[in-house]
Amino acid sequence: MEYVFTLKYQLPDENQAHEQVVEHLFEAGCDDATIGVGQPGRIALAFRREAPDAWSAIYTALRDVKQAIASARLVEAGPDFVGLTDVAELAGVTRQNMRKLMLAHASRFPLPVHEGNPSVWHLADVLAWLTNRGDYAISADLIDMAKAAKQVNLAKEAREIEPRFNRQLTSLVS
Template sequence: MEYDFTLKYQLAADDRDPAAIVERLGAAGCDDALVGTGVAQRIALAFTREAETADAALRSALADVRRALPGARLTEAGPDYVGLTDVADLLAMSRQNLRKLMLNHPDSFPPPVHEGSASIWRLADLLAWFAERGHALQPALLEAAGAARQVNLARDAGQLSPEMLQGIKPLIS
């Protein structure tokens, strides 16, 4: 199956030549990615990768990027973090209709991971909510959102000290 996903990185201080970076990425197997180099010391790769699973697609892309850019630090895998407008576009509905669904189902609608003037949700949570209600969704999108979420959670968990992880795990499980 073909999976679409994005990987964003903070580049190492000595990686300053966009043309050389793109060349190394292509040589490492990232020729199935559109590379964005418009922000200094950052890079975004929009992949369309063939694999048996979304997890396999993301893992192989992560390995390819690591070979090409060993000093780069992953900052985000997507599709994961989304606003209501993003989800409305994906589901071909209006933002107002999506907001109405959210307000009419306060007990079951997934809570945002960040609340504020611009709330942010995890796409996998929202897609699962819609799938439970019989909405037809693209299997590749569902799978890619779940795999990207796992990559971001693993990245974030790696920033916890072992003591904090041990102390928190029993409280949140």
């Protein structure tokens, strides 16, 4: 099965020669990624990776990037963080329709990761909610990849929590 996802990284100062970074990535097995180097100190890899499941696809890509650029720091895995417009596009409806759904089902609609203008959700949460409604044909591969990307991003953030706070917060945030 082919899985489509993106990994974004921050590069250390010593890895600013993009041609060399691209070469290392290719040698490490990232030849199935389109590499973007438009922002200084950052690199984005848009993968189309063959794997038995979404988790294997994203895990092997993370491993390959780490092998190529050991000091690169993961910024974000995607598809994960989305606004209503993104979800509407993936679900095949208008943004206005998504907004109406969100407002009509406010107590059951997934909680945003960030509430504001714009609000941001984990794609996996919204796709699961839409799928449970039964009205939307969402690709199982997309749902699996969104779940895998969400887990990577949550793990990345969780490693930064001080253990003492983690124990104290666990019971309060559920």
